[in-house]
Amino acid sequence: MxxxxxxxxxxxxxxxxxxxxxxxxxxxxxxxxxxxxxxxxxxxxxxxxxxxxxxxxxxxxxxxxxxxxxxxxxxxxxxxxxxxxxxxxxxxxxxxxxxxxxxxxxxxxxxxxxxxxxxxxxxxxxxxxxxxxxxxxxxxxxxxxxxxxxxxxxxxxxxxxxxxxxxxxxxxxxxxxxxxxxxxxxxxxxxxxxxxxxxxxxxxxxxxxHGFVTAEKPESQDICFVPDGDYAGFIEGHRGAAAAFEPGDIVNREGRVLGEHGGLVHYTIGQRKGIGVAAPEPLYVLEKDLTANRLVVGFKDETLSRGVVACDVNLIGGESFAGSRAVQVKTHYRQRPVAAIVEMSGDDELTITFDEPQRSAAPGQSAVLYDGDEVLGGGAIVRAF
The missing domain is CATH 3.40.50.620 (HUPs)
Incomplete structure (x- = not known):
């Protein structure tokens, strides 16, 4: 064509x-x-x-x-x-x-x-x-x-x-x-x-x-209201000081202290660079424990999860479904859709189990369901498992 x-x-x-x-x-x-x-x-x-x-x-x-x-x-x-x-x-x-x-x-x-x-x-x-x-x-x-x-x-x-x-x-x-x-x-x-x-x-x-002035205009690669990519700085200026900016311990899954973080707001789940702890292989952010103000880190194989739970669900067809269904799912914008099984585990909750373990998705991101080229719907991720 x-x-x-x-x-x-x-x-x-x-x-x-x-x-x-x-x-x-x-x-x-x-x-x-x-x-x-x-x-x-x-x-x-x-x-x-x-x-x-x-x-x-x-x-x-x-x-x-x-x-x-x-x-x-x-x-x-x-x-x-x-x-x-x-x-x-x-x-x-x-x-x-x-x-x-x-x-x-x-x-x-x-x-x-x-x-x-x-x-x-x-x-x-x-x-x-x-x-x-x-x-x-x-x-x-x-x-x-x-x-x-x-x-x-x-x-x-x-x-x-x-x-x-x-x-x-x-x-x-x-x-x-x-x-x-x-x-x-x-x-x-x-x-x-x-x-x-x-x-x-x-x-x-x-x-x-057609001679449009926009023909060569570059695409924005950042969030429009945080053009320099400094999310933490923007949030601090917009919301003021909060517990998320206070330093705390960096620990592994066993709770062993590895170092000190500069405030949990500076980190995201799955982050590899900028953790500031020396290790024999790269460390990744696994969890942000707000209650204890601890940043939990681990190695790459610890970042994998079997699935996610999502809420605030929207199904484009307008109707819920009974039982489980084979789908493809994306939990990150740039991710290729991966095979999974989804079921309605509540009135406003999806449980999505991957066919193969995937890199953990951060709570707050979206899980979007596909059937080939069709978008079935999705929801906001509340936790990985």
């Missing part, structure tokens, strides 16, 4: 919902992916409006002026890049001030979870509460049919089951379905993922061909 055929394929993206293109809010971050997302929608015949979320304080409150539709206009670099692309496409552009919601649902949760010894993934919360919850609310208020994002993922209508399916992207290297496991049938019915069949190289090629 060549690039033109892939682009033309977006016209079938609304099958199962309504005939022909409709109206769509394209979520535009000011990056290349969302720029091409809007382009493909327009070329497929959709009536497009661009929407950019102001999430952080880089755009001063006084520069955010409300317009008659209740949207707002900002002037940060990302907002301006998104607006420039919209001008080039000849579509309207709206900016929504969601700083308070972002702080509450993403930043505060990130800090609180870290201080409780977990390792959260704020990108999942941002997608869940901002890109989908907040933008879908805005879509409904504006009377539009869909929200579209530049995620590398796909959706498909299952005629036999009468429901929507979320699928992995065709480009496995860019697949982002892991962070979308929280989507529901209602949300999927009003979602479009135009980039699901493209590679990153093809997306940049389209952006260059």
């Amino acid at each position: 060549n690039l033109r055929e892939k682009k033309d394929g977006i016209g079938t993206i609304a099958s199962g919902a309504k005939e022909g293109p409709g109206t769509v809010m394209a979520a535009m971050s000011g990056g290349v992916d969302s720029s091409v997302c809007a382009l493909l929608l327009q070329e497929a015949g959709y009536e497009v409006v661009g929407a950019t979320m102001v999430l952080r304080d880089g755009t001063p409150a006084e520069s955010v002026a409300k317009d008659e539709d209740g949207a707002s206009c900002g002037s940060s670099a990302d907002v301006e890049d998104a607006r420039t692309v919209c001008r080039r496409l000849g579509v309207d552009h709206y900016v929504f001030d969601l700083r308070h919601r972002f702080g509450e649902a993403v930043v505060d949760r990130f800090c609180d979870d870290y201080l409780c010894g977990q390792t959260p993934n704020p990108c999942i919360d941002c997608n869940r509460y901002l890109k989908f919850e907040a933008l879908q609310k805005a879509r409904r208020e504006m009377g539009l049919d869909y929200v579209a994002t530049g995620h590398y993922a796909r959706r498909a209508w299952d005629e036999d089951a009468g429901r929507w399916k979320l699928l992995r992207a065709c480009d496995a290297a860019k697949d982002q379905s892991y962070v979308l496991y929280h989507l529901t049938q209602d949300t999927l019915a009003h979602m479009l993922f135009p980039l699901g069949e493209l590679t990153k190289g093809e997306v940049r090629e389209l952006a260059r061909a």
